[in-house]
Amino acid sequence: MPNRQESPADIAGRQALECMFACLDEGQSFRLEAGAGAGKTYSLEKALSLLIERRGTALVRQGQQIACITYTNVAKDEIISRFQAHPAIRAETVHGFCWSVLKDFQTSLRTFLSGQDFWRERFEPLGGIGGRRIHYEMGIPRVSDEEVLIRHEDVLTLMIQALPSQKFRAVITSRYPILFIDEYQDTDEQFFEALRSWFLDRAEGPLIGLFGDHWQKIYGSGCGLVEHEALQVIDKNANFRSASRIVDVLNHMRPELLQMVSDPELIGEARVFHTNGWPGVRRTGQGGGHWKGDTSPDAARAYFSYLKAQLIAEGWDFSPKKTKILILNHSGIAREQGYESIPPIFGRFNESWLKKEDPHIKYLTDHLEPACAAYAQRRFGEMFKHLASDRPTIRQHDDKVAWVEAMDTLDELRLTGTIGDVIDHLRRVPQMQLPDAVVRNEQRLEAAGEEVSDEEPRRVTQLRKLRGVPYRELIALDEFIDGHTPFATKHGVKGAEFENVVVVLGRGWNEYNFAEMLEWCEAGPPADKRARFENNRNLFYVACSRPKIRLALLFTQLLSPNALRQITAWFGDEFVIELPPEPGN
Structure with a gap:
């Protein structure tokens, strides 16, 4: 009998787990659809725990593992840590999982690569690929006398090319009789289509368990909703995160996946504030950007300040630990935070700087800034770890003087100089060690010369521009990425609360x-426009489902009567509020 103390969310969660456990017992592939706050990761860990308890010893004895594909390295590391690197679990990103099998098919890999234009051009001057061994490490392409280092995108392409081989599929099934995919909706579409064609459609291969929520697909390359007769659908109708008012809104938005709350007595709040009454001339989109229908920048800032003051008066705590302000575009957040020069350098596909994939930004945010913070707090051992790596630190008094002078100059350049000034200083200081990737990029820029040519590689041009950015903007960017500010954008929202x-x-x-x-x-x-609609709807849903207690939406763009009618249907008439025409007065 169910425990009388169970909450509505507890009951819904338990029922979903029971369905999932039955699938595992029966060898039935499944898709667990867990909406925002439902506890998707908890369900995944429960599935792994059950399998370890019942089959862990046998799997290890047979040289088999449960493959668990995660969307990020952070998620991968969390699973490894949670299960203490259990030998029956292989947690990997999709690239790591694919490579764990591909690497043993060297002859096939050489054949596949030789058929790609990108690699054929590199092999022809060498007389072909020969017997070089194929490796995958950091995703930086390189050909040497003994080996070929492939790109990130090559891994999935090679996997798709290899799956038609019955022998290859047999190896996957033998090694990984169970395959879990976390955040399935963000899995590469072509990769998943290959899994569908060669495993699900044929009713063969591993037991496949998908964990995710297609309404939380906010990355363009993901497969989104997966439907297949071989997959049993398990809806997890729980929300362990948000107060009742917020869950009510989510249920009105998404009645096909109704959620039960964890604490019915926690009411919370969810309101919409709009600026339809603003008397000014709305932006037309002329002069750059896609701002049609929005207020002026000054009016947008005034409305935000007005709303913030009102919420503070009502008792909201706007400290970063309590409140997040989600500005759903990078240009808006960059202006607010003081790093507005950086996003345009990388263009619309800007994850390389936001996700620290650009070598310069990764080094400066992950190593240099922590080193400077350690220096300011006189934690010199930590400073050396970030800056000096395995190089000698201080052996005599002159070494200490040199370090102090170098760090004092660095501190001054951080506040007064550009990113290029800081990098040049670091290169002049023999005690400091820049990553090879940063040095190589600097050398490529030097080789390109001072004059910009039309044929200059994109990354060289990006570095040229990045070096001219005031270093203060890099500090502001670092604070934003690390969550030291109340602002966030869509890339830092998903999975957070x-x-x-x-x-x-x-x-x-x-x-x-x-x-x-x-x-x-x-x-x-x-x-x-279906894909466009779903991208907008999903991001809206993800943003609205983040808070535990209080949610406030501020629309600076004009809402049509139909748009107002829809938002009112979701939130309720009394919770859709028109702000005054002149918020600054």
Whole structure:
């Protein structure tokens, strides 16, 4: 009998787990659809725990593992830590999982690579690929006399090419009789189509368990919703995160996956504030950007300040630990935070700087800034770890003087110089060690010369521009990425939760128009706009589902009557509020 103390969310969660355990017992592949706050990771860990308890010893004895594909390295490391690197679990990103099998098919890999234009051009001057061994490490392509280092994108391409081989599929099934995919909706679409074709469609291969939520797909390359007759669908109708008012909104948005709350007595709040009464001339989109229908920048700032003051008066705590402000475009958040020069350098596909994939930004944020913070706090051992690596530190008095002078100069350049000034200083200091990737990029820029040519590689041009950015902007970017500020954007939102959330919704990106999304909700989007609609809807849902207690939306763009009608249907008439025409007065 169920425990009388179970909450509605507990009951819904238990029922979903029971269905999942039955699938595992019966060898039935499944898709567990867990909406925001439902406890997807908890379900995944429960599945792994059950399998370890019942089959762990046998799997290890047979040289088999449960493969668990994660979307990020952080998620991978969490699973490894949670299960103490249990030998029956192989947690990997999709690239790591694919390579764990591909690496043993060297002859096939050489054949596949030789057929790709990118690699053929590199092999021809060498007389072909020969017997070189194929390796995958950091994703930086390179050909030497003994080996070929392949790119990240090559791994999935090679996996898709290898799956038609019955022998290859047999090796996967033998090694990994169970395959879990976390955040399945963000899995590369072509890769998943290959899994569908060669495993699900044929009713063969590993037991496949998908964990995720297709309404939380906010990355463009993901497969989204996966439907297949071989997959049993398990809806997890629970929300362990948010207060009742917020869950009510989510249920109105998504009635096909109703959620039960964890604490029915925690009411919370969810309100919408809009600027339809603003008397000024709204932006037209002329002069750059996609700002049509938005207020002026000054008016947007005034409305935000007005709303913030009102919420503080009502008792909101706007400290970063309590409240997140989600500005759903990078240009808006960059202006607020003081690093507005950096996003345009990398263009619209800007994850390389935000995810620290750019070598310079990764080094400066992960190593130099922590080293400077350690120096300021006189934690010299930590400083040396970040800056000097395995080089000698201080052996005599002159060494100490040199370090002090170098760090004092560095501190001054951080506040007064550019990113290029800081890098040049570090290169002049023999005690400091720059990563090879940073040095190589600097050398490529030097080789390109001072004059910019039309044929200059994109990354060289990006570095040229990045070096001219004031270093203060890098400090601001570092604070944003590490969560030291109350601001966040879509890349830092997914999977996170906060006590209070303010979502600022305006224009600025061609891909996102939330007023348009609201207009399309009832009748459905035009046939050729389905993907655009789902991208907007999903990001809106992800943002609205982050808070535990309080949610406030601020629309700076004009809402049409249909858009207002839709948002009112979700939030309720009394919770949709028009802000005054002149918020600054």
